[in-house]
Amino acid sequence: MSELDGKRIFVTGSARGIGRAIAAQALARGARVVISDVDVDAAEATCAALDAEGTANCDVTDEGSVQAALEQAVGILGGLDVLVNNAGIEVASPLATQSTESFDRIFAVNVRGPFLMTKAAVPHLVESGGNIVNIASVAGLGGSPLLGSYCATKAALIQMTRVAAVELRPSGVRVNAVCPGFADTSMVDRLRPDFESATQMPFGDLVAAKQGRLGTADDIAEVVCFLASDRATWVTGSAYVLDGGLTASLV
Numbered sequence: 001m002s003e004l005d006g007k008r009i010f011v012t013g014s015a016r017g018i019g020r021a022i023a024a025q026a027l028a029r030g031a032r033v034v035i036s037d038v039d040v041d042a043a044e045a046t047c048a049a050l051d052a053e054g055t056a057n058c059d060v061t062d063e064g065s066v067q068a069a070l071e072q073a074v075g076i077l078g079g080l081d082v083l084v085n086n087a088g089i090e091v092a093s094p095l096a097t098q099s100t101e102s103f104d105r106i107f108a109v110n111v112r113g114p115f116l117m118t119k120a121a122v123p124h125l126v127e128s129g130g131n132i133v134n135i136a137s138v139a140g141l142g143g144s145p146l147l148g149s150y151c152a153t154k155a156a157l158i159q160m161t162r163v164a165a166v167e168l169r170p171s172g173v174r175v176n177a178v179c180p181g182f183a184d185t186s187m188v189d190r191l192r193p194d195f196e197s198a199t200q201m202p203f204g205d206l207v208a209a210k211q212g213r214l215g216t217a218d219d220i221a222e223v224v225c226f227l228a229s230d231r232a233t234w235v236t237g238s239a240y241v242l243d244g245g246l247t248a249s250l251v
Helices: 017-028 040-050 063-077 100-128 148-171 186-199 203-211 217-228
Strands: 008-011 032-035 082-085 131-135 174-180 239-242
Touching (some): 008 063, 082 217, 131 217, 148 174, 217 239
Parallel strands (some): 008 032, 131 174
16 A cells, blocks of 8 residues: 555645646555646646646635635545645845835745635544645744745744644644755756856755755655555655755855
8 A cells, every 4th residue: 555545635836846746646556636726727737737636726825715725625526634835925125125015925835825724624624634735944943145035944844844833733634845955947047147156156066065956846855645544644744955065064
């Protein structure tokens, strides 16, 4: 039997990138997965390509949209065992010049989104004895130029993970986070020019020096699948760092 055999999983932001890799690996391990993304067409294409159970698209910043998508997913799957809060955005800007609108937007997606999804999912997860995996970042563990608001949102998500784990432990629901370093994703690609400008260093050299290589979406999906599985039944409130040693090194 595969480690996620029969697990009913809902992954936000899963039309592409890390979310898609999580969905693909979960399906390969026997799970039943519903794809969700704000990009409806991309979600439908991913669902067809992966042969997932269906789609339940939503804007994670909108409570009504979240509630409707969660109920749709539960209807498709017949219940819920795992919520993966993956949907997120980045903003590259010095804090002193960042617009208030973009600051509010990143918090709405990266913090309010997982909060709303968690609220909607908890009754179903209590029923199944399920769990939540939040996709955070090493940016939530330390500061980085140009990513002040992004760092703040991921720090908030890590803390929300810890509190939710303690609050939901009596109900049998586990809550964990993963904290990737630089990974080979479109988000990191968009940040390359800004980081090179800020550090005066080629991005490839920066990555090689700090973490050895770029991570992959599959590297992250592997750990998410472990945390979602029954192999991790005594793991809750944890924030798993996946960064090739980036945060372990002082030089």
